[in-house]
Each structure stands twice: as C-alpha cells, then as structure tokens.
Amino acid sequence: MSMPGQLRAGFRHRFGAEPRLFRAPGRINLIGEHTDYNGGFVLPAALSLYAWVAAGPRADRRLRLFSQNFGEAAEMDLDAPPQRARGHWSDYVWGVALAMEQAGHRLRGADLWIRGEVPLGAGLASSAALEVAASTALAALSLLRVSPLELARLCQRAENEFAGARCGIMDQFVACHGEPGRALLLDCRSLEYTSVPLPQGVTLVACNTMVKHALACGEYNARRGECERGVALLANGLPGTRSLRDVSPEELERRRSELPDIIYRRCRHVVTENARTTRAAACLQSGEIAGLGQLMAASHRSLRDDYEVSCAELDLLVESAARQPGVLGARMTGGGFGGCTVNLVRSEQVEQFLEGMAREYEEKTGRVGEAYASTAAGAAGEVTD
Secondary structure, eight states: OOOHHHHHHHHHHHHHHOEEEEEEEEEEEEEEEEEGGGGGGEEEEEEEEEEEEEEEEEEEEEEEEEETTTTTTEEETTTTSSSSSSSEEEEEHHHHHHHHHHOOOOOOEEEEEEESSTTTTSSHHHHHHHHHHHHHHHHHHTTTTOHHHHHHHHHIIIIIIIIIOOSSSSSHHHHHHTTTTTEEETTTTTEEEEEOOOOOTTEEEEEEEEEETTHHHHHHHHHHHHHHHHHHHHHSSSTTTOEEEGGOOOOOOTTTTOOOOHHHHHHHHHHHHHHHHHHHHHHHHHHHHHHHHHHHHHHHHHHHHHHHHHHHHHHHHHHHHHTSTTTEEEESSSSSSSSEEEEEEGGGGHHHHHHHHOOOHHHSSSSOOEEEEEEEEEOOEOOOO
C-alpha cells in the first residue's frame, strides 16, 4: 500500500473519518555549517524524505495526536495549553500550535495521524519537518492564510521558545521553500535566497553514522557562545559588526593577535565557511562540480580542525567516500558529533557507492550504518493524489 493509502487507513481506523494529507520535507545542507545562527549563508536542499500528517477537523478546540512511529497518542486543549515542554515528540506540535495562536491565528481542533520518514537524530531536520507539516495541516483545517515565510518563522519560534533548541531558521525555511532539483543559497540574516540548480545525473546521499555523542547539545551551545564572544571582541575595532557575517577573512587575520586562539579558530571557521558557501553556489550555477567538491572537502576540514564538531565516525565516512566510485563531494552535515555526511554521487554509481560505504564502515567500526539516497524535493504542502 502506498504511503498516502497507509495514512488514510490508519486515520480512518483510529479517528473514524476521512483525512486530508500533508507533508513537509527533511533537508540536507550541502555546505554552510554553523553559519546560520551567525547571520551567514547556507546552501541546503529539501530531501524526498518527509514528515506526513493525516488530519481532520474537530468541532471543539482539542488536538488529538497519534504517532505511528512511536505508537503513542497525545492530547491538548487549545484553551488550556501546556506551559512548558515535556521532552516528548508531541512538544513540536504543541509548540507550533501555541506559536500560531500567539501570532493571532486562531486554530480549530484537529485529529492528527503522524508518520515520519526523516531519521531521528541524524541531522536531517526531522523536528523541523514535523513542525512544518503539522502547522501546514493546522492552518489548512482552520482556513488560515499563512505565508511560507511566516510559517517558517513560527516553527523556528516554537523550537526555540517551547522545545528549547536554539536553532537557526534554515531547517524550517527549506521545508517551506524547497524546490525540486534545486538547492537554496539562503542569507540567514535577510532571509533572501537564490535558487540554484543541482547537476543532472547526480544524487544526494546521506550516510548515517548511527551515533550521536552525548556532548553534542552542550558543545553546540558552547560554540554559539564562543562565536558571540568573538563578535564582542571584534566589534571593538570594527564598528557595525553585529555578527561574524560582518567580518571578512582578511579583517579576521588582521585582528588575530587580539583573540584567544580557540575564539580565533571558531571565528575562522565561520568566516571562511561563509566565503566557501557563496563560492559553492557559483560553482553550481556554472556547472563547476569539481570546484564544489573541493569546497566541500575544505568545509569538512574546517569543521574538524577549527570548529571541532566532527567525530571519528564522521571523519571515517568522509575518508571512505573519497575511495568510492562516482563521488563528486563529501563532508559532514548538521550540527556534528555524529549524524550524517552529505555526498554528491553520480546517479548511475549510487549502488556501488552504497555497497562500498556500508562494507568499509562495518569493517572499521563494527557498526551497521544507514544511507538515504534522495533527489532535491519541493516544499511542504497538501498531498491530493
């Protein structure tokens, strides 16, 4: 049975009605890591892995949820909402509902059957996909007109203020604006973006380490703090500096002696990563795929050595990718300390690539990894077929 058929059948069995179907994509970031919360540039694409929501309206103001992945139900009264997160998957839905209501969008009650295809904890934006799919469904059932940009902002607000993750807006933005066959060069300060074509005959492959080291959350917040300290120190001699986005590589080098070494290296990653990201978009526009691969390799080295957010498993996957047939570029993607690498692979050699990567990873780690081959997908919306 197709995914839409499974969702409809599950919804009918649990809620006794015919649903409407909505979905939102995960995302993979080609380059531009840890630049989003520094007001910089990113180059992500939406993945053809989705969070799905089958939804039906209610006459009251209750939200009833069921997660097919977890086999769990949850319920909330919109007139008496929870005031804090519980550390539960349902927090992402409660959070977007509260953000929408606080923004003046009055919701009607709804029954939601949820199924996620985006792997959890892999750095492929599973939480943002759920937030955007749920908010898209709630807006449609409540006959609300909410622009994609406002929806992305509300979903980011839900994750920041309710779920408690200090993420940038990239994940939610891509879920709301993704385009088939294209990546988005996004300016995370202005939220202006340029759509750039991905090369034909190339597949996006995410290779999952299947690990997430326990220090990831604390180190992520530490990196943000180190960047903020760098901005404060640099702003003394660079008027108008609001974020590392405002600092050029040349300016950073001139001020190097004024920064503690660790702060300098954190800043160097962000400043050079912004430059790499805009160059990578230019490579895609001109079809210079070899240049893109070199920039992806430089990005991984910077994340490993200057920003120190890689790990042995990610490094192993990147090194292994360089030995496989058809690989045009590889690097870690996401926050780091586990999760996935992103690989650009010639489509006719994807199977060879997957076999080679799986064999090497298991031989060297004893772990069985996972990999997800995908095209660049479109934005969130209702599914009518």
